[in-house]
Amino acid sequence: MRNKLFLILVISLLVLPSVLSLGITPGRTTIEYVSGLEKEVDFSVLNNEHKEMQVFLMVQGELNDSITLFDGMVEFMPSEESKSFKYKYKLSDSISLKPGPHIAEIVALEVPKASDTGTYVGATVAVVSQIYVQVPYPGKFVEADLNVLDAENNGTATFIVPIINRGKLGIGDARAIIDIYTALNEKVGTIDTDYMPISPGERTELTAKWNVNVPSGNYLAKVTVFYDGESINFEKQFSVGSQMLSIESILVNNFQLGEIAKLQILVENKFNQDLENVFANLLVYNDENQAMADVRSAAETVSALSKKELVAYWDTVGVKEGEYSGKLMVKYGEKSADKNLVLKVSEDSLDIFGVGYAIRPKGGKGVDMTTILMVLVIILLIANLSWFIFFKRFIGKRK
């Protein structure tokens, strides 16, 4: 396989463009193993730079005999942002003998164009779309991880343990115990998660809350997941109070399309020392995901445990009404507080929405559809029964 790649490189006498790029989606396709399963899967190769290029597609990895690719060398025109292709897989019985993931890779390699003038061969890129075939383990088997959210001083951190049942049997009760240690191996807390059942091949999340009453720094979580009498252990490091600076709000007053918009970005320094050279950088992307605006505020010092407004100006000449995606980065030292945004631009207003902006902390509305249907069935039964009794009595009396 590697020889094939190398051969393609060697036979090309090349002059490289200043930017060489390539993309592929999806990056991974996961399939639960079923004996003899046969299916076609779509994938796309992305021409991010909108250029003329040749891409060589091939299959490699353990399962390459199970995959059929319908294309080899493909051409892209500058107008083609992406192209869709297909591959077909047929899962053989032989892989079922070994539980766990079995992998194949669809590799897309950009073949640099040959030129009359040069022979220089530079770095080349290839991107991979992976196919993971998960063969279930006999009995019960779980894969687990740990995510820690909102681990801020004097706050409540949420510990989430996502678990996947990779076994053939369902799990009645899974729960986890998390012990928290300092860097000096001193235990500072123990928390228990809730209990959840998991069907084979399914994923669920166990959660636990922890009142953070320790100083900022790195900690080690030692996690034990118990499931129907069995258990697994793993460790993961996490930080408390790692986010020193947060983006509080973005304000735009008196916006007029075609003029220079003033963006007032309020940031808060949550650390107990001043942060110097803090500046905001807003990127706005067009429909083709290219940056159409790149604006920066002046660098400021934000005092310890205080808020400060950073001001950036966006020249909206040539900008059309519509929705644009964007990214706001507030940089301090080597760190950055980032927020993905959606900017809704109209003639006289600019509305900015951030990720998580409208996410409610808790509580759903409405009654589950299954409950509704159950209630309806009961109502219909009662109605039928009532009519039946009513008419039986009515007819009985008349007789």
Added chain:
Amino acid sequence: MKTRKIMIMQMGFLVLVLVGLYFAYPKADVSVSGNFVKFDSINANVIMISENSDFSNPIYLDLEEVGDSPVNFKPGTYYWKSANSLIQGFRGKFVVDSEVGMVVDREGGGADLVNVGNVKINITKGGDGFMVGHIILEPEESQEIEDFGEYIGREEK
């Protein structure tokens, strides 16, 4: 005759219930474009979203606050249900595909490898048919590289 009357009354009642259900049901559609997911709704005001089919640990998206704006999601499989003050709808599913993308940028004189996809990638460097090292890059991260050999990027586990 009486049986017919009963049948008609039952049918009428059933139609009434179904019409009521039709109007009260929170109707919503989902469309995915890259990392952005847009929910179009007629009478739903909340969307429940979870990475798990059992809706453990869901997030609640208030459609009155979001309006028509798309919401950014990290790549993965998500389950969703629309809801209003009366009913929670049936479970739906959408997938935000991961994208593995790389650029070798030579504009500054040297060569920088940039992750232009939406997931963390593991890049193996090969030379003369052998793997000689690897780099891990988060989205939008870059690293200076030697301008030769092949760089193969795949989604990190």
